[in-house]
Amino acid sequence: MASDTEKETGLVFHPMQQFEVSPLFGDGPVHWYTPTNVTLWMAIAVLAITALMVLGTRGRAIVPNRLQSVAELAYGMIHKMVEDVAGKDGLKYFPYIMTLFMFIVFGNMLGLLPKSFTVTSHVAVTGVLALAVFISVTTIGFLKNGTAFLGLFWVTSAPLVLRPVLALIELISYFVRPVSHSVRLAGNMMAGHAVIKVFAGFSAIAVISPLSILAVTAMFGLELLVAFIQAYVFTILTCVYLKDALHPSH
Amino acid sequence: MISLLQEAATTVVEQSQGAAAASEHGGATAQAAAAAGEASAPGMPQLNFDTFPNQIFWLAISLVVLYWVLSKIALPRIAAVISDRQGAITGDLMAAEEFKQRAKDAEAAYDKALAEARGEAGKIVAANRAEIQKELDAAIAHADAEIAARVSESEKRIREIRDSAQADARQVAREVTAQLVETFGGQVDQGAVDQAVDNRMERALQ
Incomplete structure (x- = not known):
């Protein structure tokens, strides 16, 4: 089908090609241990975060420089979020949430570089992140509250007749959390990048190309916003889930 | 397909x-x-399950490394920096507050010292005035006494002078009278002459 369009109009659309997982060296099959572009971009993300958070703060200055300010801003934002949403006892899990936020925001932002690979556009990655949150939050909930954690599903403020129905709905919504949590992030990343690619494909036609470049620029700006917002949303939802686990009463 | x-x-x-x-x-x-x-195949590479183990494996490694870096190095360091800064700010504010308090105290002490000095000066002035007044009073009293003494002395001298003048006048009057009486050929009775002169003078002096 793609070849048909290619033949007829001279346009090349491969919007999904950017998401291919391919080995870094050679053309072999992708085993679980093969270094792939996933490895490369995750490593770049980890190194970039380390550069910002460790090298940026090595001055330990009372009056921070620009890099240290950014690191402190990120720290302050997530720290405040955890404290505000999950409460003081949620601060114990702050490093974990900070890791999630930094990884996602850097994955999203680095994915916006031309020719890069967006690790957070894959449900395999976001799914693992969301499942890790889901499993750890559920475990924390049961460890902290015991069976009282099940009170999360038993809405005591509702009339008794409605409670079983509500419990069922709550239970379903609870188990849908990791799905929505992961698909929201991956879907946003994938859609934005694919749209940019499609707009870029149109630039092969001379008449449309100025418009196409304008559209790509606009989309890129929007995607910058989305990249940050989705990382923020993922993190704040994690905090909300954590709050549910720590204080399951409605 | x-x-x-x-x-x-x-x-x-x-x-x-x-x-x-x-x-x-x-x-x-x-x-x-x-x-x-x-x-x-054209379609979503995201749904190509063959690459899942690879992605999950590298994701796990990345997350573990990142978690280690953040929780062991970056976050404690940033927390320390932020609390240091907070401490420095609080310390500075407290120092400023202390300096302000000290300035206030100094001002109060200055005011107090000023008021005390004023009071002291007033007291000294009053004491001096009292002393001067005393001295003055003493001097005046002394002068009064002296004046009184002189006056009495002068009065005494005046009296003496008057007395002597009276005595002289009497003597002269007696001698003149006796002479007159002698001149007119009378017998001078010294007793009668004295009596008559004394009578006359008594009346003149009154």
């Missing part, structure tokens, strides 16, 4: 190879291309 792909692949291969290519050779390449096309 796959048949469509095969068709497409065949077309592409035929185009690229040209019409002169041998038919069986072209067919073999088409099959290879079709196989390649199947491997990178």
Whole structure:
């Protein structure tokens, strides 16, 4: 089908090609241990975060420089979020949430570089992140509250007749959390990048190309916003889930 | 789907190879291309489950490394920096507050000292005034006494002078009277003359 369009109009659309997982060296099959572009971009993300958070703060200055300010801003934002949403006892899990936020925001932002690979556009990655949150939050909930954690599903403020129905709905919504949590992030990343690619494909036609470049620029700006917002949303939802686990009463 | 792909692949291969290519050779390449096309099937690479273990493996490693870096190095350091800064700010504010308090105290002490000095000065002035007044009083009293003494002395002298003048006058009057009486040929009775002069003078002095 793609070849048909290619033949007829001279346009090349491969919007999904950017998401291919391919080995870094050679053309072999992708085993679980093969270094792939996933490895490369995750490593770049980890190194970039380390550069910002460790090298940026090595001055330990009372009056921070620009890099240290950014690191402190990120720290302050997530720290405040955890404290505000999950409460003081949620601060114990702050490093974990900070890791999630930094990884996602850097994955999203680095994915916006031309020719890069967006690790957070894959449900395999976001799914693992969301499942890790889901499993750890559920475990924390049961460890902290015991069976009282099940009170999360038993809405005591509702009339008794409605409670079983509500419990069922709550239970379903609870188990849908990791799905929505992961698909929201991956879907946003994938859609934005694919749209940019499609707009870029149109630039092969001379008449449309100025418009196409304008559209790509606009989309890129929007995607910058989305990249940050989705990382923020993922993190704040994690905090909300954590709050549910720590204080399951409605 | 796959048949469509095969068709497409065949077309592409035929185009690229040209019409002169041998038919069986072209067919073999088409099959290879079709196989390649199947491997990178258009669709979502996200749903290609073959790459899942790879992604999950590298994700796990990345997250562990990142968690270690953040929780062991970066976050404690940033927390320390932020609390240091907070401490420095609080310390500075407290120092400023202390200095302000000290300035206030100094001002109060100054005011107090000033008021005390004023009071002291007032007291000294009053004491001096009292002393001067005392001295003055003493001097005045002294002067009064002296004046009184002099006055009494003068009065005494005046009296003496008057007395002596009276005595002299009496003497002269007696002598003159006696002389007169002698001149007129009378017998001078010294007692009667004295009596008459005394009577006369008594009346004159009154």
